[in-house]
Amino acid sequence: MADELTFLMGKFPARLPGDLRYARTNHMWCRQAEGKLRFGFSAYAVRLMQDVYFLDWVVSTGTAVQHLQQIGHIETSKAVADLFAPTSGTIMAFNQELLKDPSAINVDNYGAGWLFDMEGDASVLVDVGDYFAFLEANWEKTQRMLKGHM
Amino acid sequence: MSRHRLTVVLSQAQGKHPAKRALEESLVAALIMEPGLDVSVVPYLYDLDAEHTGRLFLESIQGDMVVLSWLFSRAAFWLLDRDGIKGHLGETQLKPPAADEDEEDAEEDEPQAPKGIGAVAVPDRHIYCLDLRDFNDHEPYVAEIRRIAQECRQRQEAKQAAQAQAKPALVELGLPAMAEKNATLSEETRFAPEQILKPPDRRWYPVIDYSRCTNCMECIDFCLFGVYGVDSLERITVENQDNCKRGCPACSRVCPEHAIMFPDYKTPAIAGAPVGNISGLKIDLTKLFGGGDAISIAAQERDRELVRDGREAVGLTVGIPKRQAGKHEEPKDDLDNLMDALDAMDI
Numbered sequence: 123m124a125d126e127l128t129f130l131m132g133k134f135p136a137r138l139p140g141d142l143r144y145a146r147t148n149h150m151w152c153r154q155a156e157g158k159l160r161f162g163f164s165a166y167a168v169r170l171m172q173d174v175y176f177l178d179w180v181v182s183t184g185t186a187v188q189h190l191q192q193i194g195h196i197e198t199s200k201a202v203a204d205l206f207a208p209t210s211g212t213i214m215a216f217n218q219e220l221l222k223d224p225s226a227i228n229v230d231n232y233g234a235g236w237l238f239d240m241e242g243d244a245s246v247l248v249d250v251g252d253y254f255a256f257l258e259a260n261w262e263k264t265q266r267m268l269k270g271h272m
Numbered sequence: 273m274s275r276h277r278l279t280v281v282l283s284q285a286q287g288k289h290p291a292k293r294a295l296e297e298s299l300v301a302a303l304i305m306e307p308g309l310d311v312s313v314v315p316y317l318y319d320l321d322a323e324h325t326g327r328l329f330l331e332s333i334q335g336d337m338v339v340l341s342w343l344f345s346r347a348a349f350w351l352l353d354r355d356g357i358k359g360h361l362g363e364t365q366l367k368p369p370a371a372d373e374d375e376e377d378a379e380e381d382e383p384q385a386p387k388g389i390g391a392v393a394v395p396d397r398h399i400y401c402l403d404l405r406d407f408n409d410h411e412p413y414v415a416e417i418r419r420i421a422q423e424c425r426q427r428q429e430a431k432q433a434a435q436a437q438a439k440p441a442l443v444e445l446g447l448p449a450m451a452e453k454n455a456t457l458s459e460e461t462r463f464a465p466e467q468i469l470k471p472p473d474r475r476w477y478p479v480i481d482y483s484r485c486t487n488c489m490e491c492i493d494f495c496l497f498g499v500y501g502v503d504s505l506e507r508i509t510v511e512n513q514d515n516c517k518r519g520c521p522a523c524s525r526v527c528p529e530h531a532i533m534f535p536d537y538k539t540p541a542i543a544g545a546p547v548g549n550i551s552g553l554k555i556d557l558t559k560l561f562g563g564g565d566a567i568s569i570a571a572q573e574r575d576r577e578l579v580r581d582g583r584e585a586v587g588l589t590v591g592i593p594k595r596q597a598g599k600h601e602e603p604k605d606d607l608d609n610l611m612d613a614l615d616a617m618d619i
Contacts, residue, residue: 148562206562
């Protein structure tokens with residue numbers, strides 16, 4: 123098992139546990155257990171979003187989804203975003219607690235703030251080292267995009 | 273000195289949201305007490321079709337007008353324009369309370385004046401659109417409406433003074449068509465309150481902001497449902513509003529000038545939030561979270577509607593604007609605030 127890595131976003135340390143896999147396309151972590159893939163937002167994603175106000179899913183459980191198909195929408199104190207499937211497969215369950223109160227995403231993004239469970243293709247996911255490298259390679263570009271200079 | 277009256281129309285929220293209804297009621301109660309105002313209530317502006325009495329009522333208003341609605345000001349103004357309820361854009365000074373102190377600086381940044389084709393056949397009166405989501409109580413709105421009433425009065429007086437100098441005889445400034453129409457209406461039958469407030473069906477259609485629209489016609493190329501058309505002046509119009517597929521915002525992503533709004537869409541940028549003005553506008557992280565660029569999202573949304581309609585998906589093969597790959601789609605807002613805030617927070 124890999125060690126935890128910390129990616130610095132400016133001064134903010136984004137913690138990336140070593141025992142998880144990651145989806146580079148949408149900054150989600152993945153915990154595999156009993157054939158199920160559980161997803162949530164990485165610390166990097168949570169830092170960009172800040173306080174989550176509202177979360178909305180546009181597909182139902184039991185639906186087959188394609189990689190990068192839109193599955194939902196999120197609104198936070200600083201941001202809005204459409205959300206997309208981290209891989210192809212079937213969504214088995216959404217974290218119902220979040221729909222009543224999404225603050226667990228900010229408080230415990232790797233635990234109680236989990237988003238949904240899927241059965242699907244885990245091959246697109248990478249380990250913490252590759253995810254860290256991806257964040258590093260794209261940090262400049264991401265900052266520029268956020269500042270609107272690109 | 274003529275008595276200038278200002279018409280104030282409050283457009284209700286959809287549904288029966290108790291907090292919204294409460295604000296509407298307290299606002300109307302306060303406005304009725306104000307001198308010089310003619311106050312009316314209509315249903316949700318965006319849902320009114322051509323036959324709805326509420327819309328006929330709006331069309332009959334000749335002079336200056338304030339419209340309070342649960343829509344962005346830009347969305348309300350241009351949807352009225354499309355409905356033939358035209359006027360000069362009234363500048364409001366109502367700004368929602370800044371969400372954080374960073375926004376004070378951002379407001380100094382005036383966006384460049386957009387070079388759109390503008391509205392046509394605009395009668396000489398002003399329409400002020402106020403967004404009822406900006407404040408939770410009625411006082412700021414009443415204060416702003418008082419200021420607007422004052423501004424309209426002064427403008428009218430200045431105009432009449434200028435006219436009096438130019439021509440000794442009294443000139444009735446031109447809305448002859450409207451005056452005629454008004455004369456044939458019987459107030460009781462046409463504008464019965466229960467007719468004006470009849471709940472309309474929900475509608476979904478794009479609204480063009482002509483102050484930004486350059487008439488490039490990319491939208492009419494892109495939409496495969498016949499929503500767009502061209503008028504007798506060769507200008508793009510939203511001709512068949514009800515052809516538009518409910519919930520689909522694809523064409524607004526394709527517009528290079530961000531001139532297309534869907535007032536009911538969840539993302540502020542598409543719903544008509546002020547462009548280039550950061551207060552209330554949030555960063556769209558969709559691209560970072562797997563969204564791809566605006567054009568490909570638009571093509572996916574369009575395909576979804578085509579397939580639902582029993583037609584073939586076309587992907588990017590039809591009606592896609594040819595632009596440089598990688599061109600930045602977002603409005604060029606100064607979003608340094610977020611990164612600076614991230615750096616400043618020493619957690």
